[in-house]
Amino acid sequence: MTFPSATLLAQSALSGVFIGSMYGLLGMGLGLAWGLLHIINLAHFGFAFLAAYLCYQLASVGGIDPLLTLALIVPLFFALGVAVQWLLSRFAVSPLNSLLATFGLTAIIEAGIQYFWTADFRKLESVYSGQKLRMGGLFVPIPELLTLVLALLLGFGIWAAMRYTNLGRALRALAEDAPMAAAFGVNRRAHALLLAGVCGALAGIAGVCLALSFTLTPSQIYAWVGVVFAAVMLGGLGSPLGPLAAGMVVGVSEAVTMAFASPSWAPIVSFSLLIALLLLRPGRA
């Protein structure tokens, strides 16, 4: 094994930060719904890809700037999130069953995407594609930078809202002890619908970021599930910043492994790290 140059190492680490922010952005909504609503929403990945395809359609066919598509995608996916939550609570679906039900929904979304856009690859060519900043010997691609900025803004924004607003306190109280929170006047149903809507909107934003940086194909939905789940579990359920930090740890550890050794070792290193952290972190269950 030869030691990589500083530029190679830094460029790889930067790549890890960017992919980690994508893991974190995808994991944010998933982790919030899991931790606070006790819903393991696999359809979150389906929603993200549906949003990515919508962004692709609006931008490449409609000629709209991909970032402007957020104006349509965010409210639409907020509504979708609310609708799914309403259905799950209407039929009192348990957390484990929510996993199965939303997996089924993901398969339906995948089939729908394949029906409308075919299974072939779709690549969004936008004004951001191929744009990059140069910092010394390092290159910073603009689409990835946008993902990182959005992930950080959303992560810190939601964290602040959860910590410093009455709404956030109510949501945390509901997750902790729903009957007690209800006794204090917290409307469980309305808060759950609102949070599910926010999670849906987060999936929509993640989808736009996916469309900006990645080539789309319907089956890619499942490629993200394992590593994003790992980031959510490592970062902590119900936390907006945890999955982001964990995603970056996973992303950077994979990228640095690729810089030093064979890229095929990357998942072994990152998942070994995940197991170690889960075993050794304080306050583990």
Next chain:
Amino acid sequence: MNTGHRLIRWLGAALCICALLTTGVHAQSSQAPIKIGSTLALTGPLAATSLVHKVVGEIYVEQLNKRGGLLGRPVEWIVKDDQSKPDLARTLYEQLLTVDKVDLLMGPYATGAILSAMSVAQRYDKILVHHTFGIPSLAKYDKQFPAWSLGPDPANTVPTTVFNALAASPKPPKTIAVVTSKFPSVHFMSLGAREVAKKRGLNEVLFLEWDFGNLDYGPIAARIKDAKPDFLWVGAIGLEGNQLLEALNKIDYAPVEHFYMYPAPGPMSKSPLAKNALSMTVFEEHPPFSNAPGAKEFIDLYHERAAKAGIPDTNVEVQAAASYTAWQILEAAVRATNSLDDAKMAAWLKANRVDTIQGKLRFDGPSNYGDDLMRVKQVQNGRWVTVYPKEYAAPGATLLVQ
């Protein structure tokens, strides 16, 4: 009166002729169709390419029925969705033979599913013609026949063709980087490329492997840029090649000479980053390939049907051509033996050559593989053109170097 009688006679005769003709047509169409069964990955990760095989199969069966079918009977193609899962393909082939009672089999798409179908065909002693099997050494069944003309030792012959093409180029490379997905049918070819490169005295400056499904190509791109090879061999399948090119572009690097084993043909030729990218082919839409009998008609029909099916790239290239070839092989075997007897058809195929749009194919080598017909193609002005060997090159095309 006489005129009236004559008219009645004529009408009677005309009616009799019509009745006879109708009976004849009815007798022909009422014959039970010959059922050909196969699966394709109509959903799942392999669906994009499988759609090409579905369109080609439909075109071929339609053409076959227009020619009167096989053995005077119409042909019906039963195709099931194996969801890109080899284990499901096995079950479905079993079902095709035992429930649907198909007369003949056609292979599914991709090596894993073909291997599954092969085991079922072997159990029922059925002939299996397949279009896209990538690892000849695994094809042990004696009644399987490949249309993917790799030859029996592609890990040696395919890289040799590529390096011969580069050696004949204006700027032969001295250093090489081999980066490869661990996807089985490309991985062994990349390992073969390393061996051939070593024998030819190329200095290997980088060797990397990644797992199929890798999401981050940034660090791989950074290592390629760091190694600065004259020639980059990419053992990529599907979109991996494009993903790597995009990652290289993000760090402002364009490979000097670059080869991709099994790229997604449309996305790669359309990508501005893939300028001068090399790959392998058995057929492209230009002479001499398009001069093969039936090729022109097939190309025109494919353009129309692929567009209708929503396939973004409607050009006939390796996948579509291999698929068409597989049907040609099956038809040739049935016609030559005038039967649906699997043993007779297999024996005939081993002893004879079949005319296809790829050229004349033989099946008398190890694992029923014949010649390696892979040629080198290159992305030039947004389309693939064959550049090596000279006799298969598109008119006026030569291998371009950055």
